[in-house]
């Protein structure tokens with residue numbers, strides 16, 4: 309039996325964590341043979357709620373779940389963690405500008421970056437879910453100089469899962485038949501959901517999605533907008549943001565990073581740009597990646613046409629602007 313690993317979830321009393329914690333305890337992320345100790349970070353007013361979540365975790369009666377540590381102190385939460393789910397962040401309140409949101413979160417992710425730097429394992433895998441996820445991941449990594457920059461990632465897997473499901477529905481196949489759809493860029497409305505390289509398995513043979521859909525207008529406009537606006541559609545119907553699907557996507561992201569992707573398949577993750585596809589360096593940009601032995605590699609040499617190029621530069625521009633804003637607030 310392997311030794312337990314320490315896993316931290318921030319925003320542990322919130323709605324995404326509520327669905328995520330079950331997956332962690334059940335072994336669907338780190339595998340059925342990996343025991344875990346959970347470190348649950350939230351803010352002081354949420355500690356009573358967190359007590360209730362812990363009671364439920366105990367009542368799951370799941371054997372992989374060992375110690376559970378609730379805390380408001382990042383220095384406790386990040387001690388020797390092997391994996392970090394940074395879900396907690398300041399939600400956008402009425403009348404709040406995007407800038408104010410970024411400023412409030414820059415401070416949170418600076419503090420957590422420093423705590424990771426001081427306390428986490430140097431090979432810790434960090435997944436940022438809290439928005440603005442890409443820029444929060446960037447801020448966090450910049451405050452954790454002793455941890456490799458590639459260990460900081462941002463979640464665009466929910467967008468990928470949404471895109472895969474939308475294509476499967478359009479093609480009237482089950483979701484597992486659709487592969488290699490890509491989310492490029494920011495987890496925001498400028499993201500580019502790209503089906504140009506996706507494949508669909510129809511009656512045992514693998515075909516390119518664009519030729520089977522055979523409707524460029526749908527793929528370039530309807531599909532792209534549907535994915536970009538899906539989060540807003542869920543909020544308007546549910547009066548709360550996506551939580552079950554976001555938690556499942558966070559589990560998918562970390563599981564694939566931990567265990568690897570299948571040969572010939574890739575997934576999308578916000579990772580530090582190394583200049584691939586002409587994207588500016590030093591922003592956390594969602595790329596297609598293939599993963600082996602816990603290391604991801606950006607998938608290279610996909611053809612990028614002019615349409616895709618304009619979408620990529622639009623979303624990378626937004627990320628550069630967010631970086632500038634983050635730098636401004638962090639210097640003050």
Ligand code: NAX
Nearest residue numbers: 319321322323324349350396397437438439441463466554
């Ligand atoms: P909730 O408001 O239900 O929960 C957030 C929790 O974080 C709260 O319990 C809060 O007290 C806690 N928190 C706030 N500041 C904290 C701090 N400094 N340290 C520790 N905990 C802190 O939000 P929820 O619906 O769970 O969403 C969490 C975040 O995920 C939001 O920022 C949301 O925008 C983001 N999302 C990101 C997605 C993605 O695809 N990357 C999709 C889903 C979601 O919208």
